[in-house]
Amino acid sequence: MDTGDAPAEDAPPGWVLSTPVRPSEVWTFPALTLVLAGAHVFFGIAFGGLFALVVGVSAAVVTTVGAVALFVANRRAYDEQTVEASWRCHVTRVVVAVTVAAVVTIATVLVGIPFGLFLAAVGLPMRYATARAVPRVDHLAVAWAFVVVGTCGAVLAAVALTVDGLSRAQSASWIASGVFVLVWSALAVHQFRAAARATPDPPWSGVSAPDRTAS
Numbered sequence: 001m002d003t004g005d006a007p008a009e010d011a012p013p014g015w016v017l018s019t020p021v022r023p024s025e026v027w028t029f030p031a032l033t034l035v036l037a038g039a040h041v042f043f044g045i046a047f048g049g050l051f052a053l054v055v056g057v058s059a060a061v062v063t064t065v066g067a068v069a070l071f072v073a074n075r076r077a078y079d080e081q082t083v084e085a086s087w088r089c090h091v092t093r094v095v096v097a098v099t100v101a102a103v104v105t106i107a108t109v110l111v112g113i114p115f116g117l118f119l120a121a122v123g124l125p126m127r128y129a130t131a132r133a134v135p136r137v138d139h140l141a142v143a144w145a146f147v148v149v150g151t152c153g154a155v156l157a158a159v160a161l162t163v164d165g166l167s168r169a170q171s172a173s174w175i176a177s178g179v180f181v182l183v184w185s186a187l188a189v190h191q192f193r194a195a196a197r198a199t200p201d202p203p204w205s206g207v208s209a210p211d212r213t214a215s
Helices: 023-047 048-081 082-109 115-128 137-160 167-197
Strands: none
Touching: 023 048, 023 082, 048 082, 082 115, 082 137, 082 167, 115 167, 137 167
C-alpha cells in the first residue's frame, strides 16, 4: 500500500463517472423513460374522458422525445469516451430529467391528482442532492423548470377560480397549484442564486474519460 506523502488526485466529477461504459447503461434509462411514456397513455385512458386522454398522450409524446434524446446522448458518450461527450450526455440527462418531472407535475395537476404538486417541490432539487459538486447548468435547468411549473400553476388556479364546469378533483388540484406557486417561486429564486455562485460549466474536450471497468 502506498503511504507516500503525495496528495491524492482529485476524483473526477460525478457526471464524468456516469459516462456509459457498458451497453446496458446506454439503454436502461431511455427504456425506463419509454415505460413512463406508456404510463401516461395508460392513466389517460384509465381516467376516462377525452381531456385526460389528450393530456396523457401529450405527456407521452414529450417523454418519448426525451427517451430518444437520452439514448442518442448515451450512445455517443459510450462510443467516444471523452470528457466532452460525457458533458453533452450529462446536459442531455439534466434537461430530460427536469422536463419529464415538469411534464408529470403539470399532467397530474391537470387531471386532478395532487401528487404532481409535491413531485416538483421535492423531486426536482433531489436530482443532485447527493452530488459532490453541482454544475451551473443543473441549477439553471431546475430553476427554469420551477418557473414553467409555477407559471402553469398560477394560470390553472386563475382558471379554476373563474370558470365553472370543472370536476371537484380538478378544481381542488388547480387551486392547490396556485398555493404551491409561492413555494415554486422561492425554489426558483434559490436555484438561480445557486447557479450564480456555481463553478462555470467546463469547456473541456478531447480528453479520455476514466475507465470505470478497470479493476
